[in-house]
Amino acid sequence: MLNVLLVFEGNEEEAFFEIVKEKGVKAETVNLSIANAKGALNIPPLFQDALSNDRYDAVFCVYDVDGRQKEEDSPFCRVRNSLKAVLGSIQAVESISLCTNPNILLFYLLGPAKPAEIKGKLVPSKTANTNLLHAYWDEIGRNPEKKYNAASWQLKLMKYSYEDVYSYEALLENAHELSTMYQKDDCASNLQLLLTALKVGDLSYFKRAILVKKGQ
Numbered sequence: 001m002l003n004v005l006l007v008f009e010g011n012e013e014e015a016f017f018e019i020v021k022e023k024g025v026k027a028e029t030v031n032l033s034i035a036n037a038k039g040a041l042n043i044p045p046l047f048q049d050a051l052s053n054d055r056y057d058a059v060f061c062v063y064d065v066d067g068r069q070k071e072e073d074s075p076f077c078r079v080r081n082s083l084k085a086v087l088g089s090i091q092a093v094e095s096i097s098l099c100t101n102p103n104i105l106l107f108y109l110l111g112p113a114k115p116a117e118i119k120g121k122l123v124p125s126k127t128a129n130t131n132l133l134h135a136y137w138d139e140i141g142r143n144p145e146k147k148y149n150a151a152s153w154q155l156k157l158m159k160y161s162y163e164d165v166y167s168y169e170a171l172l173e174n175a176h177e178l179s180t181m182y183q184k185d186d187c188a189s190n191l192q193l194l195l196t197a198l199k200v201g202d203l204s205y206f207k208r209a210i211l212v213k214k215g216q
Contacts, residue, residue, distance in 0.1 A: 002206055003055055005033045007047050008062035009040040009075075012104050015155040017062075023168040026201035040064070040075040044082035047096075051086070051213060058096075058209035060194065065101035066124040069183045087212060095208040100189035101182040105129060107191065108158050110174040111166030112136045119187040126150055137161065172199060 006017060014036045025032050033056070037043045043061050050059045061083065068074035076099070083093045100106055102124045109118050113136070121132050130148040134141035137157050140148050148154060162168055175192035179185040197205035 001028060001031055002057045002203060002210075003031045003033065004206065004209075005035060005050050005056045005059045006062055006098075007035045007037055007043050007050065007059065009037055009043060009064065010150070011036065011152075011155060012150050013062055015159045016104055016107055019159055019162050019168065020195065020198065023162065024172070024195055025198045029201035029203060030198055030206075032198065040079050041082075043079055044086060047083065048086050056213065058206045058213055060096050060098050060209060062098045062104075062191065064103040064124075065099050065182050067102050067186060068124075069101070092212050095212050098189075098191045098194055099182045100191055101186055105133070106178075106187065106189060107171065107175065109133075109136065110178075111162060111168070111171040114174050115177045115187055122187070133158075136166075172196060 008014065008017065014034065017032075017034045021032055021034070035046055035050070037046050040063050043063055047059060047061050050056055061079070063076065063079050065076050066074070068076050071077060080090070080093055080097070083097070084090055087093055087096075102122055106118060106122055109122065109132070118132075122129060126149050127147045130141040133148050137154075139157055140146060140154055162171075172192070172195060175189075175195060178192055179188040180190045180193065182188040182190060193205065196202070
């Protein structure tokens with residue numbers, strides 16, 4: 001069994017990966033651990049610490065693009081530059097980076113909607129996504145003071161909707177339609193590759209991250 005750690009930027013990711021841990025990991029193949037960095041710029045130091053921890057066989061970093069891949073001072077670019085300083089090459093950074101453009105809300109939405117229904121509607125601003133989320137989670141945005149802001153109650157609402165309203169299997173199926181070119185396309189991610197590997201127990205997917213962990 002592989003011990004895999006995901007280091008991610010915030011509470012939205014934490015609630016999402018709690019869904020993944022419950023519904024998306026094939027038994028007796030991967031032991032999935034998660035770590036909330038509480039901010040994108042905290043990801044590189046947590047990642048560096050995990051590299052020296054013998055508990056983990058592979059470590060991945062999960063962070064948003066937010067459409068700012070060409071801005072040198074954006075969190076996306078700063079995280080990548082810091083990871084490159086740790087690992088020595090952009091190729092190694094790409095091996096352990098799981099990125100979504102614009103953001104992780106895309107994956108919550110893939111349970112009830114296909115990428116074509118989301119493309120062009122999901123934006124980096126949390127509050128600006130209120131109406132989009134309201135279409136699938138009625139309580140969000142029902143009143144003006146309940147705009148989306150990643151509040152605990154909102155994340156719990158979306159998380160628990162995968163117990164009896166939306167299907168994780170549908171999420172994975174719709175995710176297969178996503179482009180993986182997250183630095184080029186505005187509705188794209190490579191996270192679905194990890195999710196599929198976890199679900200089916202494809203240990204070969206983790207090979208590159210394991211080599212990075214070993215400094216190879």
